[in-house]
Amino acid sequence: MPRIRPTRRRHLPATDFDAVIVGGGSAGLSAALTLGRCCRRVLVCSSGPPRNAPSPGVHSFFTRDGTKPAELLRLGRQQLAAYPTVSLREALVTAIVWEPEEQYFTLTMTPDRGGPPLTCTTRKVLLATGVADDLPPIDGMRELWGRGVLHCPYCHGWEVQGQRLAVYGRGKTGWGLVQLVSRWSRDVVLCTDGPAGITEHGRQRLRRLGIAVREEKIVRLEGRRDGQLRHIVFASGEPLERDAVFLHAEQRQRSLLAQEANCRILKSGAVWTDKRGQTSQKGIYAAGDTTPAPQQAIIAAAEGSLAAIALNEALTREDCRG
Ligand SMILES: Cc1cc2nc3c(=O)[nH]c(=O)nc-3n(C[C@H](O)[C@H](O)[C@H](O)COP(=O)(O)OP(=O)(O)OC[C@H]3O[C@@H](n4cnc5c(N)ncnc54)[C@H](O)[C@@H]3O)c2cc1C
Structure with a gap:
């Protein structure tokens, strides 16, 4: 089947990716699916288990009620394999820096397998980093x-x-x-x-x-x-x-990336976003447990998809500027 390749416009910054998604849980993988289907060049970086890892099954997830948490994410990753513009990497993202001259973000990450830190550039970032429970x-x-x-x-x-x-x-x-x-x-x-x-x-x-x-x-x-x-x-x-x-255990963000990027953080510790997942920092989106929405895997997946649509539309507006 012929593939539609996104056209590169001269006025756009040359980056490794259109979007980097930090966190490969329900929110991150769902966002990657939506963006892959938009022919966007996407990298999903994830390090560490999802929040529900100790649980025997994910419940209340339409069509997947009771599926083991690891299996749910395995299926999510497997389905992404059909989209050649999506890549996955097991790595901990340690820094996100906006480069004002180049008009892109540079991300630094440490691969889980070891080795030196890596960097990549991207036009947009989606934080799907979840929360941790302090018992x-x-x-x-x-x-x-x-x-x-x-x-x-x-x-x-x-x-x-x-x-x-x-x-x-x-x-x-x-x-x-x-x-x-x-x-x-x-x-x-x-x-x-x-x-x-x-x-x-x-x-x-x-x-x-x-x-x-x-x-x-x-x-x-x-x-x-x-x-x-x-x-x-x-x-x-x-x-x-x-x-x-x-x-109801105390919670904290799994990652300080949003705080370090000066995104607005609510009193509850959640990352503020508008209705479509845009944080207070232009170009940085957030989805899943990281945000104030009710915390369920299917809601995280829906938020990931919603943020991905908003992100793709922002990219499209930039692509279509003369
Ligand atoms: C014990 C337990 C049982 C649960 N059971 C259910 C259930 O039955 N049904 C249900 O709907 N919900 C359940 N939940 C809630 C559910 O786990 C969350 O709503 C869901 O996991 C949120 O998805 P997420 O993608 O936002 O975050 P997560 O699934 O937590 O994924 C975030 C990922 O990002 C990674 N990450 C964080 N920082 C970085 C970084 N800097 N670089 C790279 N990767 C990073 C994390 O390691 C993690 O893998 C349960 C929660 C708990 C604690």
């Missing part, structure tokens, strides 16, 4: 993360419905999450690991829902070898038998 420093939390310790009932509530559940958290966060989780089980306990920080009115509402509150300090979580939770052990009082615990 409370309680023995057993990290070991059970993704199986007995869960971050989101929309992703995992179905799998533990009707089971003995707990929610970890204080104040409004714990109070809100425990009510949400009560949708999936009538046996839910709120464990606040210290004073609950809930008003009398809030406590009354929990009592009406049959949700007990345990304010004792938590010493450790005990689980099975397969990562399922067995007990929550307190500094005082009886251990609590539970099958799973939900919590």
Whole structure:
């Protein structure tokens, strides 16, 4: 089949790529697919596992419900092989520099396999670098993360419905999450690991829902070898038998690239974008968990596609300038 090759205009900067995507999770691979189909020269640089790597399956992803996280991304990469203008590299991007004279970005990256740092030039950049979860420093939390310790009932509530559940958290966060989780089980306990920080009115509402509150300090979580939770052990009082615990962990950006490029960062730590994924820095786009949108793999993929369309349209406007 004859291939349409993008024409090079004299007024455009000569760069290695039209777009470099930093991060090869759902957001990054989905953006690469859209841009590959626009005949754009794209490089996807990714280093490290996706956020959901400890989880046995990606749920709520249309047509892929329950697929292993690594398999979802393998399929994504496999489908990109059909697009000859898309390349993938396992490398950590360490710097993004705008070159005002040349009107392009230079990126520096360290290959995962070792060897000296590499650079490349590109007209646009898409940050799809995701977030990291900082779990409370309680023995057993990290070991059970993704199986007995869960971050989101929309992703995992179905799998533990009707089971003995707990929610970890204080104040409004714990109070809100425990009510949400009560949708999936009538046996839910709120464990606040210290004073609950809930008003009398809030406590009354929990009592009406049959949700007990345990304010004792938590010493450790005990689980099975397969990562399922067995007990929550307190500094005082009886251990609590539970099958799973939900919590909203603290989050931080996986990468400081957006901050270093002076992109606007919101109080929550998320990278601000307009409705189409453009950050406050011209030519730099962001998609996926990096942005303030709800954090789900399918939403990240949709945001990647949306940002890729905006990015392609910006490139097209530049291409078509006389
Ligand atoms: C335990 C757990 C289970 C989950 N389960 C579900 C579920 O069942 N269903 C669901 O819809 N969602 C689930 N999620 C949420 C889901 O993981 C995220 O919404 C999704 O991974 C976001 O995709 P992303 O592409 O934005 O980021 P990620 O998937 O995290 O991908 C970002 C990638 O960028 C790489 N990267 C970061 N910085 C750089 C850099 N400087 N250079 C190169 N590469 C870099 C990272 O290493 C990573 O590989 C779960 C999350 C967790 C924590």
